Amino acid sequence: MDPSSGGPCQGIRNLVPALQSLGVEDEVVCLDDPIRTEDPFPIHRIGRGAGPWAYSAALRPWLDRNFERFDAVIVHALWLYHSSAVTRAIIEHRKQHAKTPKLFVMPHGMLDPWFQNDPSRRLKAYRNYLYWKLLENRVINQADGILFTCQRELELAREPFRPYRPRREFNVGYGVAEPPEFSESMREQFQQKCPQLEGRSFLLYLSRIHPKKGVDNLLRSYAQLAKNHSGTLPPLVVAGPLDSAFSRQMQALASDLGLTDESDGGEVAPPTVYFPGMLQGDAKWGAFYGCEAMVLPSHQENFGIAVVEALACGKPVLISKQINIYQEIVDDGAAIVDEDTEEGTLRLLRGWAELSNPQRAEMATAAKSCYTNHFLPEAAAKRLVAAINESMAGAIEENWRHDRVVAGVS
Template sequence: MKLGVVVQRYGADINGGAELHARYIAERLSRTHEVEVLTTCARDYVTWRNEFPEGQERIGPVAVRRFPVSRERDPEEFGRRSFQVFETPHALVDELAWLDSEGPTSPALIAHIRQHASTFDYLFFFSYRYHHAYHGIRAAADRAILVPTAERDPAIGLALFPPVFRGVRAIMYNSHEEQAMIRAVSGNDAVPGVVVGVGSDIPSQSAAERFRRAYDIRGPFVLYVGRIDENKGCRELFQFFQQYLFTSQRPLQLVLAGKALLPIPDHPLIRHVGFISDQDKFDALAGCEALIMPSFYESLSMVAIEAWAMGKPVLANARCDVLQGQCLRSNAGLFYADYREFAETLRIVTSNRSLALALGENGRRYYLDNYAWPVIDAKYHRMLDTLKASPPPTGTIEPLPGWFARRRGTLPPASEVLARVPDGPAPRPAATGARTRPEGPPRGGSSRGPRRRRPGQGRPAPARQGR
């Protein structure tokens, strides 16, 4: 088959979650299919500034075709339009203007998809909420497969997206929580879909001492890997960890790896080692007591999967449904919803060696059963085979309403729509023989079971930049 992968940014040095996910899948699919990546010339997700040259190149085994972004993002305009559609009644034209302001806006990319879609058997679109995915899917719905990478934030409540979720040929979900959320907002149960996620290349050997020597890390430490910013829960992590150190008798260190968009506290037990190589990351995972995932918003968390593959327990923010659900399904992580729970779960996971080993072993099995590459590859190939054997669709994606209807200011604030969507960890898959609904903490669960928020009772929602 000839397959396309359409994603907002693409490059060997671009390590964002959705973009890295897209690169992994493109490279895996290229082993058995002809694959071409269609993307923009942008490198930075905040500005969408054109930095890569327009045109064709090869990155590893994959052909890449880049198209220019027509305008950089204006943060003030994007913030203003975000408030309008997330917090006030509005019209569909306001949502379309929001989408343009978020970007990356590339008319040339959309025109290419419209003109050349028929040359592909299927096109995989990554990240539902961006300009390239929305307009690209509308240009090629009859062969579009969506990898939504959706998080529980107000964008999911916009009226723009349910027709897209209902109109694609198939959806490759990252988690059971993502699938449940998208089905709740769109009623797209008839669209073929599978929870698949993404794998990772886990090294056969790693060396904790190599990481310790390279960065002069001595003594026990917990690890955070990722972008260090407010949306990832890092400000709260700094507050909680410093409070924990004030009352704890154990000199535990917090090691942070990744690009810092927040000031790092000036504390001798908080170390920022910057952006590190994959080898250093796995060496760090080998040496840490646990991985901490403080994020409010995730559609999967690749680094949590990698920690479990390495046999390490995970301490996660319970206010992220996906992370809590992953901890429950794996029996390999603890989760916290406030400082008291953070302190107690951190104390337990770093002081109870037998518990930490048991959680780590559960995580290793969970990775092998669900996220090892042969498992991921098989799900993609089964979906392609299923679609190939199915009759072609007879309809098209639902058209946009007419000129007057698009301008009626009758749409509710997206945050209100989101508040009505059921939350909490998704039911466990019946095929596993587990309970159909979590009934409190299993082995490796939290001291507090799943919660159900009432409409309007949301989690803290820091201002976001379209990530």
């Protein structure tokens, strides 16, 4: 449940309160080091997994001790030890006990064919192919249901692997909690991270700085537009953890492109790019509320929680077609959408730069409406309850809804 590990952890935090409002109790077991957080639901951190597979000797005993307390188990994410361990434990538990929880798997986009087709992932693709044949096909095909965040994810998941025979497929959607109302503290916290931007508008990239996110295309297209655009471009904030080799490469690329240079007078010369690191809490919301628009030109994005958070703050988004929820957003008039190439990213930035202020204001209004129309967590929670209820083979909802669901995560 470490926020720096990506979207599934935040997705759980968004969904659980909505489930609790429906009378469903949730607990999470995860392979994190034991630390205290302020989450309003129990999190059992049983220790970090070992090695690239995140093996945990503590997971199976915890499951065996606790299964009978739960009516449903949801495995979040694939390709690590926890998914096959939970599946094996459920199967063996059913052989010995009359009461065994239903098993659901939420892949979070990890069955997207991009991961098997991208040329830079050939070794990982072969590894996943072998792993699918040996273990992961059982995780999918023996679960009581597979839960998807959008219809596009459901359809794409059918392409890369065989045998692929899930018992049930559910498009339950994915809710994002409504952001806190803007406060002056948010502006101040963000300014502490980017003091050079006080009083200035900017474009915001907020996500992991990872090869699949298209950050290199974003920097190159921004530099190209800066050279050829007749007007003044807003600065670009690239917010994400800076502790990876790739993030350091992107900082070096921005420097090579002349986007982080200072003028002779010591003042940063616009247009420029800022790398404030990972933004959390008020600093994150200050970035969302303070930006003109959010940009995310990903090569693959199952849902894009940060995209929806931007919409919820009334901010238009400039995104690639490889973000699976792009169609809903562009249909509502809240996005500029293009291909996940350098040329496509350049068109995103140019398209925004050429909009008039009234057009931008219209998109901002559409952004908030898009969020309320499609991405409220209460709707996703109701669909999840319905999916579990359907898989109970006719069981009355009240028989389980006041018991517990445990979400197993990596």
